[in-house]
Amino acid sequence: MTAPKDKNQKVSIIFQPSGRRGAGFKGQTILEAAQELGVEISSICGGKQSCGKCRVKVEWGKVNPSALTEEERKFIAAEEEAAGYRLACAAQIESDTLITVPGESSVSQPLILKNLINFSSKINPAVKNYYIELPPPTLADPRGDLERLQESLRNHYGLKNLSIDYWALQNLSLNLRQGNWKVTALVSLNQEILSILPGKIEDYYGIALDIGTTSLAIYLGHLPNGQIIAANSRLNPQVIFGEDVMSRIQYALEKGGAGVKSLTKKVREAVNELIKEMAKSVAISPEEIIEMAVVGNTAMHHLFLGLTPQYLGVAPFTPTLNNALYIKARELGLMMNPAANVYFLPIEAGFVGADNVGVLISQEPYLQEEISLIIDVGTNGEILLGNKKRILSASCATGPAFEGAHIKFGMRAAPGAIERVRIDSQNGTIQYRVIGSEKWVTDGSSPEIKARGICGSGIIEAVAEMRRAGIIERNGRISKELPSLRQRFNAQGEFIIARAEETAFNKDITISIDDIRAVQLAKGALYAGAKILMKVLGIKKPDKVILAGGFGSIIDPEKAMAIGMFPSCALPQVRAVGNAAGIGACLALFDQDKRAEAERAAKQVEYIELTTHPDFQEEFIKALSFPI
Amino acid sequence: MTAPKDKNQKVSIIFQPSGRRGAGFKGQTILEAAQELGVEISSICGGKQSCGKCRVKVEWGKVNPSALTEEERKFIAAEEEAAGYRLACAAQIESDTLITVPGESSVSQPLILKNLINFSSKINPAVKNYYIELPPPTLADPRGDLERLQESLRNHYGLKNLSIDYWALQNLSLNLRQGNWKVTALVSLNQEILSILPGKIEDYYGIALDIGTTSLAIYLGHLPNGQIIAANSRLNPQVIFGEDVMSRIQYALEKGGAGVKSLTKKVREAVNELIKEMAKSVAISPEEIIEMAVVGNTAMHHLFLGLTPQYLGVAPFTPTLNNALYIKARELGLMMNPAANVYFLPIEAGFVGADNVGVLISQEPYLQEEISLIIDVGTNGEILLGNKKRILSASCATGPAFEGAHIKFGMRAAPGAIERVRIDSQNGTIQYRVIGSEKWVTDGSSPEIKARGICGSGIIEAVAEMRRAGIIERNGRISKELPSLRQRFNAQGEFIIARAEETAFNKDITISIDDIRAVQLAKGALYAGAKILMKVLGIKKPDKVILAGGFGSIIDPEKAMAIGMFPSCALPQVRAVGNAAGIGACLALFDQDKRAEAERAAKQVEYIELTTHPDFQEEFIKALSFPI
Numbered sequence A, B: 001m002t003a004p005k006d007k008n009q010k011v012s013i014i015f016q017p018s019g020r021r022g023a024g025f026k027g028q029t030i031l032e033a034a035q036e037l038g039v040e041i042s043s044i045c046g047g048k049q050s051c052g053k054c055r056v057k058v059e060w061g062k063v064n065p066s067a068l069t070e071e072e073r074k075f076i077a078a079e080e081e082a083a084g085y086r087l088a089c090a091a092q093i094e095s096d097t098l099i100t101v102p103g104e105s106s107v108s109q110p111l112i113l114k115n116l117i118n119f120s121s122k123i124n125p126a127v128k129n130y131y132i133e134l135p136p137p138t139l140a141d142p143r144g145d146l147e148r149l150q151e152s153l154r155n156h157y158g159l160k161n162l163s164i165d166y167w168a169l170q171n172l173s174l175n176l177r178q179g180n181w182k183v184t185a186l187v188s189l190n191q192e193i194l195s196i197l198p199g200k201i202e203d204y205y206g207i208a209l210d211i212g213t214t215s216l217a218i219y220l221g222h223l224p225n226g227q228i229i230a231a232n233s234r235l236n237p238q239v240i241f242g243e244d245v246m247s248r249i250q251y252a253l254e255k256g257g258a259g260v261k262s263l264t265k266k267v268r269e270a271v272n273e274l275i276k277e278m279a280k281s282v283a284i285s286p287e288e289i290i291e292m293a294v295v296g297n298t299a300m301h302h303l304f305l306g307l308t309p310q311y312l313g314v315a316p317f318t319p320t321l322n323n324a325l326y327i328k329a330r331e332l333g334l335m336m337n338p339a340a341n342v343y344f345l346p347i348e349a350g351f352v353g354a355d356n357v358g359v360l361i362s363q364e365p366y367l368q369e370e371i372s373l374i375i376d377v378g379t380n381g382e383i384l385l386g387n388k389k390r391i392l393s394a395s396c397a398t399g400p401a402f403e404g405a406h407i408k409f410g411m412r413a414a415p416g417a418i419e420r421v422r423i424d425s426q427n428g429t430i431q432y433r434v435i436g437s438e439k440w441v442t443d444g445s446s447p448e449i450k451a452r453g454i455c456g457s458g459i460i461e462a463v464a465e466m467r468r469a470g471i472i473e474r475n476g477r478i479s480k481e482l483p484s485l486r487q488r489f490n491a492q493g494e495f496i497i498a499r500a501e502e503t504a505f506n507k508d509i510t511i512s513i514d515d516i517r518a519v520q521l522a523k524g525a526l527y528a529g530a531k532i533l534m535k536v537l538g539i540k541k542p543d544k545v546i547l548a549g550g551f552g553s554i555i556d557p558e559k560a561m562a563i564g565m566f567p568s569c570a571l572p573q574v575r576a577v578g579n580a581a582g583i584g585a586c587l588a589l590f591d592q593d594k595r596a597e598a599e600r601a602a603k604q605v606e607y608i609e610l611t612t613h614p615d616f617q618e619e620f621i622k623a624l625s626f627p628i
């Protein structure tokens, strides 16, 4: 049964939720591949198929043997087998593969994202709780339970013409009696009863969801007190169908309805797993989650809704709809209260999506005199420029470099990711810090957490510092004039950030010439895009710059400016705000007035198509070099 | 494998859709049992398991062998096996059983019910079709498909603030393009887009559903032209959980949520089969059915909605809701357009349901000066009495005798059911007519269709004629003074209506003493109920009497009066209208104004509890005898 290992037969492997990806080879066990790529999987027995700790889920791709071995059967139940569970030390990789390392098999804890969003909101959620004591029915009062409830809510709270969700209706009679006619009604937008619960309920929850092309981020909010109490994130599993938006649209186009269905199914399943983990982590039931607000670019928005994105990919790039929308959670198959309404923020234009509207309502440039330049870094770069008078938007094809993808040792922001880098320009000494540890690692010091890769903000820092120290030249080449033990001029040319002995997989973590090139292309596109918008708006310089995006560590504005991500601006006027799209979703979750604001703002924005702008190419080429 | 036949081990068998029921015995094949009970099943090979024509579906109960035989496998696919399909000549009955004879295995054609409802309606359906030609999207017009459609519908038809069903949304972009921007919008209540279809659509359909305790009746209407184009009916399969409302409530109470679920599932499955057959019969797709209007008594209404009926069975008999309601077809799992809205007529009071509201809007007593007495005969008897000033209602426990159940040779109105009976009081000659044939059968004449049982109207006719001819006495006994070849004084005492040689199963079809007793109890309850309502309203005599109900042949008013179903009234003032509840559902389907009328009418009616009325017992006992 065991196939011979063949180092020449390369396969590509992605591990979720860390997002770590790289090459393995046929015949390698999943555990071996994980170790080489720095993905930690529990393996107490050392890979002898005897501890059962290394359970993983093969989401996609072939492994050998195709069915469970006898040893595996001891640890994996039949339903789990059907879901793709295997022991990582037993299953050998046979093809390109997507593997999920479930929480229980993962050594490291997921990153607590809630620290990464800087959040405070007015508390005015769409769903409110109304405690009510009803008169019990009598022979003299033959009305239905619903009609009696509606009248009480009208008399006590002035709520008129309330409808009831069908799911709530099915539990209504039982719950009224269980509460002995003392119940709490959860009411959406003062229009619809979503749930009737026995007794007085003061804790109920909502979710803000940010569907990125590469990553999904989800926030759990306590609705009546306006607090984010948990967050979770993982790779958008649609990456197996294509890394960027266009390739997913292409996939949907080629496969037709079935293609859309499988893309939709993948992302909804991942969202459900995020919800499940998150609810478990704070010990609530998914039934207690009674609302959701969603942002995402137009293609992600369409695919989550099960709408074909195919017309988004061809002129005139028409979305199926652009206004805000409410859909029942059960219609989307989401693991939360089936009566919950899911609010989709509006879309601006074909390629400027609800994610950008989330950024808008979190930064509110439309309320200000000052002109803001807002750069949202994701798999695409989205730029907004303007103030209360006029707001322009544009979309730049940056590629996912700033998210850690397409970078040799790139990874998502997760424990072990290098997020900060300092280089002493005098003696070339390097210091770095990884997510999950406060300690700066330097030559000879032993790390608390071994490095496993570099996340987006780490890449920006590394490149900025390398340039500052003269290790790379303005055009991006690695300088040969500044010899250092850390430079290597092999086929690629690379610079060592973390040495093999400091890493989880005993290999040097480096920044290569190709990585630097990817950063130059990405930051050049953003810079040129901003320049074009400034020309259109007729300004020389924005009053302030806001750096948003990523689900990684917050970008250091100084480093971003150093590599030339945006036209220069006085440093105090540059601010990094983290995941502004996600913040926007949270605001829409906690404050229904923000929804009206989003709907107005989406209509105000003017979309500027960069690729057809006559000056774009020239600006882009100029922007590829480093500024100083 | 073959178990011995044992005539002493009786089992009870029900055949659908005919509703024919009776005793069989263990070890008998389904085909043998069907033949004895007069249910025709195709059996070209004569039961040799070689023609495959006798396929039936075992819905409930055990048969032997429990798995398909090799012979059966030739005719029954694996999915069909899972659904319970067997060859009737192969499977032996082992326990009480419910068998469905599918259309293709049935010799006789289903009764065309649409002739039985006397129908004409204003045409103002809730769902209307709007043909529209849209401007195609351009780069200069970046709006979504939905927003462009909404604007066109506003501009051309003044339709404002249209929402869209989620299902319609999912097909929107494709359908607009397939129609080359020329499409028809099906819009519900001028509020919600249910479907966008390429081109100009002028045919679309709706369903009126009447959920009876014993029978389901369904009517297919062509919405824009107001015609009923097909109808279908079958046994309510919930009968296996109890014949009357109280026993089903009891079942739900004992089994809890799972009991409600299985009752709901049964009735929805049966409705889906009815829709499927009906759609096939007129060669339309279930997707073209875009609305439904539902009537049914309160328990049937609740169970179809998946609501527990348990609180309907105990004082104060509170329904979960009493107002009208719209629910999406897909929420109910119905086989029609998933975007369709299902309209439930309102309920009056605990035991006076939406079926009675259907009767009300079809007869409109609330618009008239004259006082109508409306008697709706079903498994329960529902009575309405009143005019524009005041309307009373009451419910009588009649039992299902008038639906042909609990009558030895009773059956639903289906081909072969005796529906008319005449007895010559001079010479005792009998003439009868069966559904499906125009020919009167009399001694010695050979029938076109062999009789298989007696339906509700046939039972009333038989009893009325037997009384008129003096065969039964006023108190209900069979007279011994009028000897006739047709009387038999065996253990029971019975009177032969059809002789063995005229019947499908070579056995005499008779009316027994027990049958006469059941008729007396049922008509006595109706009569007494009407008397009490007349007392409450303070009248001596209604201005007119309307006989509604049954899914059988329309009752002959003269015969009904002869047996004393209602207080006497000048015969020209008595009218039989067929299934008035079903007519009400059809009216609500074709004319949205009738819905508002139903909602008003339901609130006007006063429910009178008969069982607690001091005079009821006395009136009931008086009413047991025949009037003359």
Ligand code: FES
Residues within 6 Å of the ligand: A042, A043, A044, A045, A046, A047, A048, A049, A050, A051, A052, A053, A054, A087, A088, A089, A090
């Ligand atoms: S590592 Fe112990 S079973 Fe796989």
Ligand code: FES
Residues within 6 Å of the ligand: B042, B043, B044, B045, B046, B047, B048, B049, B050, B051, B052, B053, B054, B087, B088, B089, B090
């Ligand atoms: S009667 Fe022919 S197969 Fe059953």
